[in-house]
Amino acid sequence: MRVLHVAVEVFPVVKTGGLADVMGALPQALIGAGADVRLLVPGYPAVLEALQNSRVVRDLGAMFGAARVTLRLGRLAPVGVETYVVDAPLLFARHGNPYLDSDGLEWPDNLQRFALLGWVGAHLGSAELDAAWLPHIVHSHDWHAGLACAYLAAQVATPARSVFTVHNLAYQGLFDARDFVLLGLPARFMASSALEFHGQLSCMKAGLVFAHRVTTVSPSYAAEMATDAFGCGLDGVVRSRGSAVTGILNGVDPAVWNPATDMAIAQTYSSSAMRGKAQCKSALQKALGLRVDGSAPLLAVVSRLTSQKGLDLILAALPALLAQGAQLAVQGSGDRDLERALVTVAAAHPAQVALRLGYDEAFAHAMVAGADVMLLPSRFEPCGLTQLYALRYGTVPLVRRVGGLADTVVAVGGPAAAATGFVFEAVNGEALAQAVAQAVALYRIPAAWQALRRRGMRQDFSWSRAATQYLALYQDLLTDGGG
Ligand code: ADP
Ligand code: GLC
DSSP states (O other): OEEEEEOSOBTTTBOSSHHHHHHHHHHHHHHHTTOEEEEEEEOOHHHHHHEEEEEEEEEEEEETTEEEEEEEEEEETTTTEEEEEEEOHHHHOOOSOSSBOTTSOBOTTHHHHHHHHHHHHHHHHTTSSOTTOOOSEEEEEHHHHHHHHHHHHHSSSOOSEEEEEESOTTOOOEEEGGGGGGGTOOGGGSSTTTTEETTEEEHHHHHHHHOSEEEESSHHHHHHTTSTTTSTTOHHHHHHTGGGEEEOOOOBOTTTSOTTTOTTSSSOOBTTBOHHHHHHHHHHHHHHTOOOOTTSOEEEEEEEESGGGTHHHHHHHHHHHHHTTOEEEEEEEEOHHHHHHHHHHHHHOTTTEEEEESOOHHHHHHHHHHOSEEEEOOSOOSSOSHHHHHHHTTOEEEEESSHHHHHHOOBTTSOTTTOOBEEEOSSSHHHHHHHHHHHHHHHTSHHHHHHHHHHHHTOOOBHHHHHHHHHHHHHHHHHHTTO
16 A cells, blocks of 8 residues: 655654654554555755655646745655655745744745645645556645645545544644635635635645544544534534544654663663663753752653643642652743743752753753653643653653543553553642642652553553554545545
8 A cells, every 4th residue: 555644844854843753653664564655745955965866756847936846756864764855945945943934933935835745745646746656545744734635635536545634733724815826726625614714724624624534643632623622613623524533642663762772861771670760860960950869859841832731830830849859850942931931940949940941852862761750731732742752761751631641641549550650630730739749759659659660661652553553544445435
């Protein structure tokens, strides 16, 4: 089965969050399960640099505001997957964040940029661009690739079936309705049953409405997306798709996240030889300027700093956390207000609170390995990868019961033989502080703590399990046609 994955991020070449981690691992897992998989990504400078043995598949001329668009095919070296690249210098030859300019603002031509990506995805699906490789499935990820589903639906005869995966419903790719003309889609696509969303044009809706199947990255989030509380205004659309919407949990790439082989941590370790973890902890305390103290529970956060991630709950609970003798280490970047608030508390408690602003892949590994507890007090979380990495590294996750967090962490307090972490419900600092108190109490009982983290380290969150589920979904879709 030939499957084309269309996405903007792919680890380690272009990354702002978990989408990249998924795209860096899922194609390989699908290949391992027997599928013939290729990627389609925009020609960012980092992508073109990483592309090996590439050749031009098509010269597409001027399109979507780009003077010249060339479709290349090569091997994206660090990912090891055959990859089509949309080489359009006027649209993509920009360094840094794939979506935003250096002031953090959306690029004004984002609609054209991601329409071009979707257009190419759809036309690869109809054999118009590369007759030598016709995908059975065009699988698009998040709003940036959502238009591929609309372009496929607009074609008269479309052999390929489309799958759309929602990684985060909160980012919807909304544009001025007047820009619809730039897309070159038939006028009927600008209806409320199609791309129109409260007077705007929604790329997320293009995927939700037109894909033959919609998936998201956990079963709980699949159910949540259909509710008013989590649907971000699109819950009605999600509900209208009924059983075409399902959830498949993300996995962990053991080539990247494995404490036994990780070169970015102070000392490697495994569930049967844990001594290295204590060294990782003291190295982290030292690197962050915290008091080097093996007995102080070290709580960590590695996260985008947005309201989604609930950092304000940690700020609200901070006095209680510090009173329990805990240390807090935060690595992240994002909202300026949250950054400022964190700077203030770190300055006020230098021995107990440390902050690393910015994006640093290697240091994220040091944080995950060195911490005792990983905090994820998210308001919503489609899947969440950090809690999975924490589990693998014997760092106990403490999470809100929501989305993928609820699906991957089993709460202490239930059947003792299954627990892997701490779980709280209410969106407030008190509930978080209570869960931290529970964690700190257990941390003070070494045998119980060791058993808990060992159980976490032995959980199976492999990509091969996810790949099997995606393949079954593709097969099912090809059998029933996606009617
Ligand atoms: P999301 O995609 O919503 O940000 P995930 O938990 O799925 O959340 O994925 C986050 C990914 O980004 C993880 O690989 C995490 O380690 C990484 N990450 C987040 N913030 C940083 C940071 N400041 N520096 C390095 N890596 C980060
Ligand atoms: C999104 C979600 C996150 C998920 C990631 C990868 O960024 O916020 O929960 O893990 O996508 O699917």
